[in-house]
Amino acid sequence: xxxxxxxxxxxxxxxxxxxxxxxxxxxxxxxxxxxxxxxxxxxxxxxxxxxxxxxxxxxxxxxxxxxxxxxxxxxxxxxxxxxxxxxxxxxxxxxxxxxxxxxxxxxxxxxxxxxxxxxxxxxxxxxxxxxxxxxxxxxxxxxxxxxxxxxxxxxxxxxxxxxxxxxxxxxxxxxxxxxxxxxxxxxxxxxxxxxx
Amino acid sequence: xxxxxxxxxxxxxxxxxxxxxxxxxxxxxxxxxxxxxxxxxxxxxxxxxxxxxxxxxxxxxxxxxxxxxxxxxxxxxxxxxxxxxxxxxxxxxxxxxxxxxxxxxxxxxxxxxxxxxxxxxxxxxxxxxxxxxxxxxxxxxxxxxxxxxxxxxxxxxxxxxxxxxxxxxxxxxxxxxxxxxxxxxxxxxxxxxxxxxxxxxxxxxxxxxxxxxxxxxxxxxxxxxxxxxxxxxxxxxxxxxxxxx
Numbered sequence: 001x002x003x004x005x006x007x008x009x010x011x012x013x014x015x016x017x018x019x020x021x022x023x024x025x026x027x028x029x030x031x032x033x034x035x036x037x038x039x040x041x042x043x044x045x046x047x048x049x050x051x052x053x054x055x056x057x058x059x060x061x062x063x064x065x066x067x068x069x070x071x072x073x074x075x076x077x078x079x080x081x082x083x084x085x086x087x088x089x090x091x092x093x094x095x096x097x098x099x100x101x102x103x104x105x106x107x108x109x110x111x112x113x114x115x116x117x118x119x120x121x122x123x124x125x126x127x128x129x130x131x132x133x134x135x136x137x138x139x140x141x142x143x144x145x146x147x148x149x150x151x152x153x154x155x156x157x158x159x160x161x162x163x164x165x166x167x168x169x170x171x172x173x174x175x176x177x178x179x180x181x182x183x184x185x186x187x188x189x190x191x192x193x194x195x196x
Numbered sequence: 197x198x199x200x201x202x203x204x205x206x207x208x209x210x211x212x213x214x215x216x217x218x219x220x221x222x223x224x225x226x227x228x229x230x231x232x233x234x235x236x237x238x239x240x241x242x243x244x245x246x247x248x249x250x251x252x253x254x255x256x257x258x259x260x261x262x263x264x265x266x267x268x269x270x271x272x273x274x275x276x277x278x279x280x281x282x283x284x285x286x287x288x289x290x291x292x293x294x295x296x297x298x299x300x301x302x303x304x305x306x307x308x309x310x311x312x313x314x315x316x317x318x319x320x321x322x323x324x325x326x327x328x329x330x331x332x333x334x335x336x337x338x339x340x341x342x343x344x345x346x347x348x349x350x351x352x353x354x355x356x357x358x359x360x361x362x363x364x365x366x367x368x369x370x371x372x373x374x375x376x377x378x379x380x381x382x383x384x385x386x387x388x389x390x391x392x393x394x395x396x397x398x399x400x401x402x403x404x405x406x407x408x409x410x411x412x413x414x415x416x417x418x419x420x421x422x423x424x425x426x427x428x429x430x431x432x433x434x435x436x437x438x439x440x441x
């Protein structure tokens with residue numbers, strides 16, 4: 001509609017999550033108005049991240065070195081590992097500032113309907129890591145949905161006898177009203193209630 | 197011009213869409229197979245909460261716009277079937293049942309009997325006893341799949357030779373012939389024992405609730421699974437991903 005190169009930029013931007021055609025057009029026109037240096041800086045940042053960022057050899061987190069800064073941090077509890085599906089989940093747990101152990105990023109969740117089997121995830125690496133590194137507790141922090149729960153059940157079975165296995169609690173979001181809670185979440189909160 | 201309607205549905209499958217949405221594959225009472233988007237469902241503050249997980253039996257308010265996918269505007273939970281979802285064995289059986297529905301009932305066309313069989317299967321699955329054998333050999337799961345084949349028009353003929361009509365002892369199953377075959381017609385057929393034939397016949401005649409009491413031995417269950425699998429391959433050209441090869 002505009003020119004082949006602008007159309008191509010819009011088409012590339014619409015491939016990003018949450019970006020539709022209109023947003024892509026707005027972004028494209030913003031980049032056209034920007035100085036050449038600004039546009040080149042964005043382009044260089046994308047190229048650099050693709051060139052330098054890789055997965056940590058130990059935990060599967062994103063890193064620019066062979067081993068990520070979390071795995072190398074001696075102040076962390078190296079006997080505690082939290083298992084997450086994606087690096088974005090690791091960032092969410094880090095934001096809580098409540099957890100000082102290590103992580104293990106699986107790269108997804110088991111989903112037989114979608115053809116995702118144990119061998120497609122970093123599960124064997126986790127089992128080896130737990131056996132070899134003297135890990136005492138594994139916290140399963142996969143998503144609280146069907147695939148995440150199935151993955152957690154599978155991991156608990158694989159890790160039985162190797163370490164203490166715990167699962168993130170399920171229940172009501174802090175700051176919300178009880179009347180808006182759905183039946184399943186409220187039921188889980190009730191069955192997981194604790195003594196005060 | 198879009199419009200909103202209300203229907204009972206079972207969530208068969210869901211996958212991520214964009215930043216916080218999910219696409220749901222639903223089997224509905226009023227329209228058969230329907231696809232819909234649940235907007236914002238992955239956010240913790242979503243009003244849908246955990247009501248739209250696979251296996252859930254719900255009442256939905258759906259807005260059908262001009263596109264292929266509807267949009268879910270409201271949901272009431274009828275049964276979450278969390279007992280089936282939270283046990284690995286039951287979940288394994290449930291996923292096989294859901295995938296069979298997904299593959300066999302692909303049209304937007306109401307089929308109240310198929311919907312009834314699906315909801316009954318899920319109700320019974322909540323109380324199913326886990327077995328030592330793998331989920332694909334579960335009698336309830338096999339019975340449900342045989343009944344789905346029946347409802348799809350692919351009922352295996354098991355009382356006489358499906359090829360020559362002979363009532364002599366049946367020795368195999370031929371998906372091409374559409375049922376059990378006698379020893380004279382069994383070239384290229386799947387070998388079946390008398391135990392397997394009786395077991396399948398029993399599963400087909402009994403209601404789903406009595407599948408577990410049909411006394412299906414492991415050999416008979418394996419043969420029934422082979423018959424179901426080869427029927428899928430022959431009539432639909434697919435294999436279930438949830439059933440290991």
